[in-house]
Amino acid sequence: MLTFIGLGLYDERSISIAGRDALQAADYVAAEFYTSYLVDATVSDLETAHDIDIDVRDREGVEQHPEDILRKAQSEDVAFLTAGDTMISTTHTDLRLRAIDRGIDTRVIHGVTAQTAASGLTGLQNYRFGKSVTLPFPYAHGAEGVPTSVTDSIAANRERGLHTVVYLDIKANRDEYLRASDAAEMLATDLEDMLAIAVARAGSPDPTVRADRLSALAEKDFGDPLHLLVLPGELHHLEEEALAALADAPADMLNAVDSQ
Amino acid sequence: MLTFIGLGLYDERSISIAGRDALQAADYVAAEFYTSYLVDATVSDLETAHDIDIDVRDREGVEQHPEDILRKAQSEDVAFLTAGDTMISTTHTDLRLRAIDRGIDTRVIHGVTAQTAASGLTGLQNYRFGKSVTLPFPYAHGAEGVPTSVTDSIAANRERGLHTVVYLDIKANRDEYLRASDAAEMLATDLEDMLAIAVARAGSPDPTVRADRLSALAEKDFGDPLHLLVLPGELHHLEEEALAALADAPADMLNAVDSQ
DSSP: EEEEEEBBSTTTSSSSSSHHHOOOOOSEEOOOOOOOOOOOOOOHHHHHTTTTEEEEEEEIIIIIHHHHHHHHHHHHHHHEESSOOOOHHHHHHHHHHHHHHHTTOOOEEOOOOOHHHHHHHHHHOGBBBBOEEEEEEEEHHHHHSSSSSHHHHHHHHHHOOOOOEEEEEEEEEGTOOOHHHHHHHHHHHHHSSSSSEEETTTTTSEEEEEEEEEETTTTOOOSSSEEEEEESSOOOOOHHHHHHHHHHHOOOHHHHHHOO | OOOEEEHHHHTTTSSBBBHHHHHHHHHHEEEEOOSSOTTTHHHHHHHHHHHHEEEEHHHHHTTTHHHHHHHHHSSSEEEEEEEEEGGHHHHHHHHHHHHTTTTTEEEOOOOOOOOHHHHHEEEEEEEEBBOOOEEHHHHHHHHOOOOOHHHHHHHHHHHOOEEEEEEEEEGGGTTEEEOHHHHHHHHHHOSSEEEEEEESSSTTSSEEEEEEHHHHHOOOOOSSSOEEEEEOOOOOOHHHHHHHHHHHHOOOHHHHHTOO
């Protein structure tokens, strides 16, 4: 049996009780933290809190060499952990399909995702979000500025009045995390200087949620990662109230959006 | 303090450990189950598992008469529970804003949502979903068939190659839950007879995930609620493999989508 368990967003207590129980019952526990990571728990914190040993795998150890994981899962209970929800990432769908191909039972225990938190923390309604995008570091993208695929998706969402979650690049192996301020500066260059919401440390007890024009967000320091941005489309009245109360949105920016 | 806690999707163990700890520390616990509910836990199950008392509120008791909740939250630790994630629903954003307006500290402890599960269980990539829609019962919609707003959103997503989550109507007070088979029949009338994926009991240990043309899904019984449908847009190769392995998608339907 191979059970994919999402750890949620923040620390060793962000996992569901069902996930924790499955984790503790497993004979072998593998994890990866290169697609995302827990903001406030080390591997050692997880091991201590749940009284388990964790075998942390790098990208190569998951994507190129998952043989020993699959072999163990043929006869034992194996748990595979990631931050957020495990099945959001293509990599792990591939691992699941390889397991099924060998006749291994698989199961998914979901975790809270940044998408859920982005909607909940901003007060923007989940059914009014369009396609999400990821903004890469310029060096990862191979060019300055914002990829056309990102600006095109944002524009297509806005044409339909929809909000966009902008995930920010994570290079965990280099300990680099694109900051909301840097992302806002990049976007302000390629888009109009529109209203945006910076969300820092979603899922933590004390997340930062701040709405302002992109050029103003570019000047701010939102503290420790992880960060993301939300670019709102048309705002309903309650959404405007939420951005004012939860994210300190400037009144003139809300009026500007409202009158579009 | 007013803490909004998402219970997740399935039973009393779907809540995060952080959520459970906050729940148990609360002086007063209110909950509503009219926007959604836990598939396999009664209120009594929740009370027993977490050793708490829960005051279940109906819609009027949350939206029209939240006075006593707010009054308690001014001096005590109050927890407000829903299935899924609490802040996904407009109602509860309103309650949060009322609390903030009175100077009450608020906090959100997120829960797993059906959106996360829909992506994870089907193997469709989360950043390739467009706007979600909700399909109402015809009697709730006030007309036969599928509202134009729903078919328009599905069409707009498909034009961009994006997948659509179709949430199915819940009338918890009447114990009515729109079934995936009935929804597929409604959609097959108003859309072409396209590939769709039925997901039943997302978040449970044994969810059903089945891909087929709408007219074929309309003939099936997916068992106990809750159900939802996913209408895929363009499918990448790995997504096709996932639908074949995880959802038993007919090979000819995958080729049909692929060649569009």
